[in-house]
Amino acid sequence: MSNLVHVRDLTVKFVSRDRTVHAVNGVDFDLDQGEVLCILGESGSGKSVTLRALMRLNPPTRTVMTGTLNVGGQDIITASDREIESIRGRSVAMVFQEPMTALDPVFTIGQQIRETVIRHEGVSKADAHKRALELLDLVQIPSAERRLAAYPHELSGGLRQRAMIAIALSCRPKLLLADEPTTALDATVQIQILLLLRRLQRELGMGVIFVTHDLGVAGEIADRIAVMYAGRFVEEGAVREVMRHAKHPYTQGLLGATVHEGMRGKRLTTIIGSPPNLANLPTGCAFAPRCPSADAACLEAVPGLDGAFGAHRARCIHQPAEAMA
């Protein structure tokens, strides 16, 4: 198994006394060293849960995971807590959406970088400090020495996200997980962070899984895109293929609904209805109730992904001609 990430039929459920939420319902993918996969989907589709599953960060008492989940050769589902803890932050690291709440408000940026380095590499405080300085340089935070002594609330939104990235990179991870890291930022800052991530990814040869709800963001950073709906990948393929020749009606709807240049004066296509209740999923294609091409056959069984692994493929039995995309 040479893939950096190897996922087969992953399911994640949240079980509580009164209900079970089926957040992820059979996800398959591989990720190679140095590859960038974007998981694209609307809120509640299971993107964050999938990402957190890769580090086993979903709440341990409520979460039930099944399937195969290998990261860097380590089986994540069966690993002991100790093994998981030594993977987290070292070979796999994560960047979150809201750097303000994702950083501890009463510790300085420097402390929060140093503790990761010390935790995993057991170096001295002085060495950890030196590393922290290098890291701020790497993520292009000027006057590093001063910024290390700053608390999160003393930095602007963009700098905070850079600091968050510095923490994630502190032990040179092989896999970087990014959960909507630019969603809370202005477009002018978003593009800076995207370009930074792209450069770092290339320089450090990391595999990246990047979660976003924004097709434009995916277009800037992805090698491959996986479109997620109701806990499944409904379409996946190379970024160009998915953006230009969307196969799945949901992806096509999403493309039609995303406002971009040249749409002025045209009516936006919309997707009727709303996403299914994850506590009570329909038997067939989860998109069927909202799909313009749906018929009785769609409701019988969950459509499989057509095509070979790694090819451009979609979970739809009536793939419409790519009319509007």
Place this chain on the structure above:
Amino acid sequence: MTLAPIPDRGGPAQPLLLVKDLSKHFGKSGSVVRAVDGVSFAIRKGETLGIVGESGCGKSTTSRLIMGLIDPTAGEVIFDGEHVGPGGLSVAEFRRQVQMVFQDSYASLNPRLTISESIGFAPRVHGLSREATNARVRDLLAAVGLEPDQFAQRYPHELSGGQRQRVNIARALALRPRLIILDEPVSALDKSVEAQVLNLLVDLKAEFGLSYLFISHDLNVVQYISDRVLVMYLGRVAEIGPVDDLYAHPSHPYTRALLASRPSMDPDHRRTTPPLTGDPPNPVNVPSGCRFHPRCAQVMPKCSAAEPEMVKINADHQAACFLAETVPA
């Protein structure tokens, strides 16, 4: 009282809303936040004026100043030819004609009122009878695409974000206003829901003969919905003009940078350099001269010395930059 639509007064040529030298400075001397600092513009009858700019540039403050939710430090607002405030159009009458929709669809609704009570509240206060109010609420719900039988008696938490935003729009329409100020109305919504709400706004505008002031940080959305666009930077107008002209020929370096910050939507021609570095500045310490000069790619010595005037690029397009030039007609 029947709450009939308000007749037009000054004719089509008279702007519906005129904002003159509006300023709002927060805080005391020492650390003054110049949130809005001398902003002037007009909203014409039947048009949508879009306002874009980075967070903190004063978009929301501008809208709250227009609504009279906060008192301006300076400047005035003129509605259909009449000064708003003492001696002119009363604030109550103005508020009937101008309504607002906010980004946070949940916080804008009273959680203890049903949808129908929320929408019917203002008409009742304005003296509409119970029956007439109910009829209007049902019409409004239908107009914003919510089945009245299904939604009238629900509470806000029983609705999705997109449905709540429709309710907010219905409520804004309840007094038959002429202008609606929309402050980031779709920013919290998913893309597919955003599209639904944008379509709805386009329909309602035609149906009710509305004008919009549409605030957003999303340049694509603003381009889609606006007739004219105002670009704001640090409490000031950087550029204003017809949407096609402004997007095709941006004259202010800031507008160009904003436009270039949008994702390319083309994996083969990705962005390679960020158009701007650093974060949006804070309006506490406003730079001298042109406020944009510390981040401007084309900065010249004079930019930090003096503040550029608004330059008329053509009849309808202006920019506040020394490099902006009038295009001969």
Place this chain on the structure above:
Amino acid sequence: MIATIFRRALYSLPIALAVSLFCFLLVHIAPGDPINAILPPDAPADVVAQVKEAYGLDKPLPVQFGIWLFRVLHGDLGRSLATGRDIWPDLHSALANTLVLAAAAAMIGFPLGTMFGSIAGAFRGSWIDRAAVVLAVAGVSVPHYWLGMVMVVIFSVLLNWLPSMGASPDGSGVWALDWGHLSHIVLPAITLSVIPMGIVTRTLRGIVGDILNQDFITTLRGKGLRRGGLIAHVVKNAAPQALAVMGLQLGYLMGGSILVETVFAWPGTGLLLNNAIFQRDIPVLQATILVLSMFFVGLNLAVDLAQALLDPRMRR
């Protein structure tokens, strides 16, 4: 930071002044001639004249306040009506005893409350959590008076393990650190510790539960921190709020022990106040309230500063 200390200290000044003004006015609010509140009714005429002169009772009120404040600041708190003695020595020893009792109660209640509360907050919804909640509610709602009596009945009367009255075996009001003295403090301290324990438990349960639900905890877990590393973060985040509650509770322990001190005949400020109230000994009342209030003001300042020290967002 120095500026912060200075500013906060400056903020407490008006509060302290207002409190002193209130205490000063206590004498004047009392019905009748203020002189009757300061001197016993049978005081000889020359003493009356002397005191009137010393306190400037014929002068306008603000001047009187100034004179009074001046004397107080120089340690002259006046004389007791009941005993005729200087107030300060008695108040001083009572204060020391109350402080000892409050400290003992705090040393029992705060650590226990912290422990129960933190564990409950960390395991919300578990049986440990439910047990801690019951304990907290019981602690807050049990009446001091009743609990004190029960303890006396069990441990002094029935078992005869511990003394039930006074602060020391020899009956003097002077505290010392030996078994005889310790045995006297056990029952009142436990009784007094119950309420702060309940409140600290309840507060810490809330604080720790909230902190563990914050996003940054996920980040920390995502960095691979183990339990020890996580606890350091939780402690530093919880400390400012926890300290505030404990500071307030310490203040209540100082002032609110009247009942317990009465039950156990503990020679502290509570007993002093109690006696002063029954004997209408207004100067003692005035002096005790003043000193306790100042203590409270000082405590608040200390808590404020500690919070600012621990939470960078409060340094303003």
